[in-house]
Amino acid sequence: MNARVRTWMLGIWSTAAILYLFIPIFIVVLFSFNDNRGRFNFTWNGFTLRHWAHPFRDPDLVTALRNSIEIGLLSTAVAVTLGTFLAMALVRYRFRGRGAIDLFVFLPMATPEVVMGAALLALFLVFNVSTGFVTILIAHVMFCLSYVVVTVRARLEGMDPHIEEAARDLGAGEMTTFWKVTLPMIAPGVAAAGVLAFALSVDDYVITSFNAGQTQTFPLFIFGATRQGVPAEVNVLATMLLIAVLLLMGLNVLLQRRLSRRDASGGGAEAVEEEPRPMVVTPAPSAAG
């Protein structure tokens, strides 16, 4: 009896928590179908698909979206490469300054975004760098790096170091060992880090706003649009971004599952242990909410 009550309570609490997390997102999605009057989109006036018909009719919006995706892909590529090497250095080698780097890697995660954005802008001004696409890219690589290091590092630490020794023992040099053994083994971690970095980059507003110059990114565009009223297109785009991120996360989960099945096809005990841990990413619409 007692146990049944507890099971029920557990279910209720969980549902409440999930509702708390998802109601705002649900509202955003719902209001993209709202047949609103005027410049605002706050009261429900009935269902329509008209906002979905031409979400890209604004050319500025298309540019912003393209910028965001380009910056996202580029900063992900750079951050994943640098971060993977940094994680390997931290896990595999003992060197002078390792402790300091270990600490500083976490700093961008702990620093308030406003502080980091302002600091970066100051830095760019001091060095007389005009802000724009490149400075956004630099800023995004910077804050993505920490997350990549943390994610890849966890994977590396779970790996038996003797496996790399075995590769060298069998005649593989440093490079061959990395490409043939280390990278395939940490691939799930690297993939997860990539998804995380892309999601962080695409939905960043605060740091980007300091360093964007005349360049528009998607979150910047949405924020700008809300100042002249709240067009329902914002909800449409936010929903699209949400769907894109969800797809990416789903892809990541599938990839993780495939990789772990590759390592233990047949689903033995190991396969269960290696069940993918999907990265939890706060979806993009927070910028539009």
Added chain:
Amino acid sequence: MAVSEPTAPDAVASAAASEADVRLDGVTKRFGEMLAVDDLTLSIQRGHFYALLGPSGCGKTTTLRMIGGFEDPTGGRVYLGGEDVTDRPSHRRDVNTVFQSYALFPHLSVERNVAFGLERRKIGRAEVRRRVGEMLELVQLGPLAKRKPAQLSGGQQQRVALARALVNRPRALLLDEPLGALDLRLRRQLQIELKRIQQEVGITFVHVTHDQEEAMTMADTIVVMNRGRVEQAGTAEQLYELPRTAFVASFLGQSNLIDARVGAADGARTPVETHDGARLQVPSDRVGALAGEQASVGVRPEKMSLLTPEGIAPDGANVLRGRVVVASFLGVSVQYLVTTAGGEELTVIAQNEAGCAPDAFAVGREVQLCWDPRHTFVVARGADE
């Protein structure tokens, strides 16, 4: 990246005996303050099965890792086939290792694991496939070639690790406690199999273990290590029958050690007087530098026999007197614990011939312990105990 590979000699074809295959010359390894291997000199002959035996922390694994190129010696040189390889990285050394954790590549199938070493060299695909197939047959894993390591049992994984190393026909195969993770029955089975494979391929095996029975089952030569040094090297018989240090006497099997003073040699026999005045005889050729010194005199438990106090010991036998403290019936044998007049507790193992523990040697009985002086050995008094 192409790395110039040393070509592996066909070990079977050029099995020139008596040549040192692996040689360590005054090798020392320190980890910070800790001295892991202390001025170790060791010569390992081609085609032999060597066991490095010792308790954990004796430096045996570190020694193996220095041969494999995974640790740089703090001092001394490492030679493979007469060539100084001390400064050569592991991927350019002509030895292969079987790791304790097997260290199989989890993302590759069994056959791709085995082919890994060959693929690093300029060997044709057909040749690689043929040699991988042969090797999988040798370790009886042919039907499992397509599986992933996670789908294999511990014993099967161990065999994949062995095949993956052996397929390269290395100058020497280094085995780092490869059977440590397996259960006892499987371990016994694989010990015999390892020995068979070694005889079949004729490659030098250097096997690290802390299990004396394992070393004795497989190795031609056992190197007993303690505190980073070699205590004694030799065949199982030599080490068991003629231990040269107190450590070897007690690490390899059981020993009864009694403090004694060695007298002056008297022909083939040298008298020894125990601390409580009992007189024993030792073959003179075993005394060596210990003549006239305080030492320990030893005898293996199964070499001693028990007599009643009135019994007459064979002519020239070493005799001690004592009282039975424990008599355990073990089936194959009966094991006695006897306290001698001098206070030592000695173990005696008697064959179970009567079908029971004889009444004459029941607990509390006075007995005589006697043994042939041929089975007596003398070692420096053990500070290591």
